[in-house]
Amino acid sequence: MASGRRRVLVKLSGEVLAGTAGNGIDAVALGRISDEFREGSVGGVEIGVVIGCGNMIRGTADAGDELDLTTADSMRMLGTVINALALQDILERKGIETRVMTAIRMEELAEPYIRRRALRHLEKNQTVIFAAGTGNPYFSTDTAAVLRAIQIKANVIIKATSVEGVYSADPKKDKSATLHEEISYRDVMMAELKVMDQTAITLCKENHLPLIVLNIHRPGAIAAAVRGERVGTLVR
Numbered sequence: 001m002a003s004g005r006r007r008v009l010v011k012l013s014g015e016v017l018a019g020t021a022g023n024g025i026d027a028v029a030l031g032r033i034s035d036e037f038r039e040g041s042v043g044g045v046e047i048g049v050v051i052g053c054g055n056m057i058r059g060t061a062d063a064g065d066e067l068d069l070t071t072a073d074s075m076r077m078l079g080t081v082i083n084a085l086a087l088q089d090i091l092e093r094k095g096i097e098t099r100v101m102t103a104i105r106m107e108e109l110a111e112p113y114i115r116r117r118a119l120r121h122l123e124k125n126q127t128v129i130f131a132a133g134t135g136n137p138y139f140s141t142d143t144a145a146v147l148r149a150i151q152i153k154a155n156v157i158i159k160a161t162s163v164e165g166v167y168s169a170d171p172k173k174d175k176s177a178t179l180h181e182e183i184s185y186r187d188v189m190m191a192e193l194k195v196m197d198q199t200a201i202t203l204c205k206e207n208h209l210p211l212i213v214l215n216i217h218r219p220g221a222i223a224a225a226v227r228g229e230r231v232g233t234l235v236r
Contacts, residue, residue, distance in 0.1 A: 005044060005045075005046060006044075006045045006046065006155055006228060007045070007046040007047075007048070007122060007152065007153065007154045007155055008045060008046070008047055008048070008154055008155060008156050008157070008158055008225075008226050009047075009048040009049070009050065009145060009148060009149035009152065009154040009156075009157045009158070010037075010047060010048070010049050010050070010157075010158045010160065010222065010226070011049075011050050011051075011052075011141070011142065011145035011157060011158065011159045011160065012033070012049065012050070012051045012052065012160050012216070013051075013052045013054055013160065013161065013162075013216070014051060014052035014053040014054035014055040014056060014079070014080070014083055015052075015054040015055050015162075016029060016033065016055075016160065016216050016217075017029055017030060017033075017051070017055050017083055017086065017087075018055035023055055023056070024055060024056075025055065025082075025083070025086050027090075030086060030087065030090045031090060033087070033090075033216075033222070034087070034090045034091050034093075034094050034096070035094070036220070036221075036222040036223045036226075037049075037091060037096060037127060037222070037223075037226070038091075038094055038095070038096055039220070039223040040222060040223035040224075040225075040226030040227055041096065041125075041127070041226065042227075043227065044125060045226050045227065046122040046123070046125065047122075047127045047128075047226060048118070048122065048127075048128045048129075048130060048148060048149070048152055048154065049084075049087065049127065049128070049129045049130065050080075050129075050130050050131075050141055050144055050145035050148060051080055051083040051084055051087065051129065051131070051141070052080065052083075052141040053076050053077075053079030053080045053082075053083060053141070055079075055083070056076075056079040056082070056083075057072070057075055057076055057079055069137060069138070070137045070138075073133075073137035073138060073139075074137060076133070076141075077103070077104060077131075077132040077133045077135070078104075078132070080131045080132055080133060080141060081100075081102055081104075081106070081109065081110065081131040081132055083131075084100045084102075084110070084129040084130075084131035085100060085109065085110070085131075087129055088100050088129055091127060096127055097124075097125070097126045097127070098126060098127045098128075098129060099111060099118075099121045099126050099127070099128050099129070100128075100129045100131055101113040101114075101117070101118055101121075101128060101129070101130055101131065102130075102131045102132040102135075103130070103131070103132040103133060103134055103135030103136075103144070104132040104135050110131065113130065113132075113135075115151050115152070118130075118148075118151075118152055119152060122152060128152075130144070130145075130148045134147060139199070140196075140197050140199070140200065142159070142196040142197050142200040143196075143197060143199045143200045143203065145157060145159075145200070146196070146200045146203045146204055146209065147203065149209055150203065150207050150209060154209070155210070156209070156210045156211070156212055156225075157204070157209055157210070157211050157212070158211075158212045158214065158222065158225045158226065159195070159196065159211060159212070159213050159214070160214060160215075160216035160221070160222055161213060161214070161215065161216060162215065162216065162217065163213075163215055164179055164214070164215045164218070164232060164233075165179050165180065165181075165213045165214060165215070165232040165233030166179070166180045166183055166188065166193060166195055166213050166233040166235060167179055167180065167193075168180070168191075168193075170194065179233065180233050181233060181234070182233065182234045182235075182236070183233060183234075183235055184235070184236065185201060185204060185205035185211075185235060185236065186205070188201060188235060189201055189202075189205070195211070195213060195235060196211075204235070208236075210234060210235070210236040211234070211235040211236070212225050212231065212232050212233070212234055212235075213232050213233045213235065214231050214232030214233075215232065
């Protein structure tokens with residue numbers, strides 16, 4: 001990484017691409033997210049992105065009981081490629097040079113993930129979207145995001161969710177839940193807070209990777225976090 005440059009990995013949930021429709025891909029939602037990336041990248045911030053596929057399929061629950069988990073996870077990985085291509089298209093329409101790299105080889109659509117090539121793209125100030133998870137079933141896109149963040153030596157991973165940050169309990173179920181401005185990975189694990197799955201949290205903790213959890217629906221939140229401003233909850 002060039003001296004003084006900031007590098008971040010943004011984890012987006014697939015649901016956010018659906019907008020108010022609840023499923024599929026919404027052009028308005030895509031446009032809003034791309035504006036955040038464009039604003040945040042001002043000043044040469046290097047950005048990597050991992051997107052989920054909750055706007056299409058969420059494991060066997062949506063795929064039907066007849067599908068085993070390996071098949072459902074394979075479908076989910078392909079869903080992230082669709083989302084990545086959609087985001088790439090809208091980003092490039094707004095002047096942001098973008099590369100999609102996939103953990104499953106499909107050269108007609110995107111580049112295969114090669115760490116050194118990804119680093120080179122980032123150094124050239126190209127936004128890199130990492131698709132197809134880790135390329136293996138049984139690993140969430142949260143885990144894939146943390147893995148890619150570690151591999152590209154990101155300064156921080158930003159998880160954009162539907163809540164303001166990390167709460168003492170689920171704020172949608174417990175009205176008395178309080179928002180943490182900062183919390184340790186140890187406390188997250190001890191309290192079993194649903195920030196990320198345990199594999200992802202453990203990887204963050206063991207590799208000393210800071211995590212910012214913020215509300216993707218708050219205008220300017222992603223851009224502010226990318227620039228290094230304090231927003232949401234800091235986990236470290």
